[in-house]
Every structure is written in C-alpha cells, then in structure tokens.
Amino acid sequence: MKTEHVKIIECPRDAMQGIKDFIPTEKKVQYIQSLLRVGFDTIDFGSFVSAKAIPQMQDTAEVLAKLDLSNTQSKLLAIIANTQGAENASLHPEIQYLGFPFSISENFQMRNTHKTIAESLVTLEEILNIADTSNKEVVTYISMGFGNPYGDPWNVEIVGEWTEKLASMGVKILSLSDTIGSSTPDVIDYLFSNLIPKYPNIEFGAHLHTTPDKWFEKVDAAYKAGCRRFDGAIQGFGGCPMAKDDLTGNMPTEKMLSYFTTVKADTNLNPMSFESAYNEALKIFTVYH
Numbered sequence: 001m002k003t004e005h006v007k008i009i010e011c012p013r014d015a016m017q018g019i020k021d022f023i024p025t026e027k028k029v030q031y032i033q034s035l036l037r038v039g040f041d042t043i044d045f046g047s048f049v050s051a052k053a054i055p056q057m058q059d060t061a062e063v064l065a066k067l068d069l070s071n072t073q074s075k076l077l078a079i080i081a082n083t084q085g086a087e088n089a090s091l092h093p094e095i096q097y098l099g100f101p102f103s104i105s106e107n108f109q110m111r112n113t114h115k116t117i118a119e120s121l122v123t124l125e126e127i128l129n130i131a132d133t134s135n136k137e138v139v140t141y142i143s144m145g146f147g148n149p150y151g152d153p154w155n156v157e158i159v160g161e162w163t164e165k166l167a168s169m170g171v172k173i174l175s176l177s178d179t180i181g182s183s184t185p186d187v188i189d190y191l192f193s194n195l196i197p198k199y200p201n202i203e204f205g206a207h208l209h210t211t212p213d214k215w216f217e218k219v220d221a222a223y224k225a226g227c228r229r230f231d232g233a234i235q236g237f238g239g240c241p242m243a244k245d246d247l248t249g250n251m252p253t254e255k256m257l258s259y260f261t262t263v264k265a266d267t268n269l270n271p272m273s274f275e276s277a278y279n280e281a282l283k284i285f286t287v288y289h
Helices: 012-016 025-036 060-066 083-090 106-113 115-131 155-167 187-196 214-223 255-263 270-285
Strands: 008-010 043-050 075-080 097-103 135-143 173-178 201-212 227-231
Touching: 012 025, 012 043, 012 270, 025 060, 025 270, 043 060, 043 083, 043 214, 043 270, 075 083, 083 097, 097 106, 097 115, 097 270, 106 115, 106 135, 106 187, 106 255, 115 135, 135 155, 135 255, 155 187, 187 201, 187 214, 187 255, 214 255, 227 255, 255 270
Parallel strands: 008 043, 008 227, 043 075, 075 097, 097 135, 135 173, 173 201, 201 227
Antiparallel strands: none
C-alpha cells in the first residue's frame, strides 16, 4: 500500500498573534528556530500587517532577519491583508508564501481587512500579480469557510461558488478555514470530497479550529476526503478571538501527528526535534498569554 505524504503547516503566528503581552523578538526567534528543525513543510511565522491591528507581529521583519535558515527544508509563510503588506513581504527572498485571508463573510472581511468582499477580490488579484513578479506563491484562505457568527449567508454551495471564482483567478493553494470552530465532520467530508476532484490544479488545505474533544473527527473527515495539507499549532495555542467558546483553539499539531502515525501517513517530521519544539512552545505560552 502506497504511503500517503501529508504536509503539516505549523502556525506560530496564529498561536502568538492574539497574546496581549509582547513576546520579545529573541524569544520568537528561539521558538521559530526550534520549529525549523522539525521538518514541517511550512512555518506560518509572521505577518506584514498594521502594527496597530496586530501589535504582536510588528517585529516580523526583525524576526526573519535573525533566523538561521541554512539547515532547514521548511518554507516560510507570512500573512498579509493588503497590497502594501504583499509588497513588504515580497522584498524578503526568504519568504516563499504570502497568505491572504479571504472571508466569504462580509462582516468578517470588513472587521479583518476593512474591505468588502468585492474590494478584497481586487486586492487578491493585485497580490497574485505581486507574488508572480517576486517569485512567491499565494496561499488563499477561505475564512469563515464553515459558517460564521454574524448571520451572513453560508452553505456548502456558497463555498463551492467562491472556490469556482478563486480558481478562475488562478488561485493554486486554497485552505478552507474553520475560523470559529463550527465545522462538522459531514460538512468537512462533503466539501473536500467534492472540491478536490473537481479542481485538480488546486492544492486544498484544512485550517481547522477545534475544541479539545472534536479534533479527531475533524482531521479524520478531512484526511479520508482526500485533504493532504493541514495547518496546526502545538497544543492548539491561539485560535480566533471571534470564537464564542473559550476552548476553541487551533488544531493541536501533536494530536494530528498521532493521527497520521496511526493511519501510517508520512509527515517527514523528526520526533526528537518535535519534542524539543514542543518544550519551547510551553516556555513561551505559559509565560505569555
């Protein structure tokens, strides 16, 4: 039986961005450096957004300058919210991916980027062009992809229509994002099992938020439906402040790894290095929260 390869994207940026106390730059560097030794496909390490909007990430360029990338296979991803962020990130050759959260909830898109969905489509087009000229790839997140708390229209057909639109714009990596932890196994299964065969030129990912008791059924549904790209954060730290349940956090990386070990999927991670990074995470997130 062929071993399936699964890409794990570790998201320290998502884990750290909501923390009020500023984590010193050197601490961030030390933590991300430990993650770079693990073998993750990609590290979502920082963001080029307004320091006023996300103060914790104001030192992303400084963090990047201090990282030793000489012994890692991991690629770096930075989140951006507009063309200025894309231009700033594209100045750094060490960054391979620009991550753009495209919300299909009008309310959330306005809160997140102060733009309507229509305006955000224009922004995405510009970001795709910037990435093209600076030799980078764009990871587009369908944010609020599994529902939203604002009463904005949502169903699987709407997600399908937006996927069609983004595919027509040339989007090559599309991550379905469960911003508030509202995804259920049946919807996860339906979306991935229908979209993955329909768009063979798109690499689909799962950025799932979860409560501690629901992680297994979500990963299981996405994997069995054909998803091979998963975002996570050690111990599930972080998550979306919009989520109404305090227990909702990021998908815990260590739980996903236990699952992929069970189904004998290859993640290309070094267990000893992961344990070391896990311990570094505890040092950061038990002090700063």
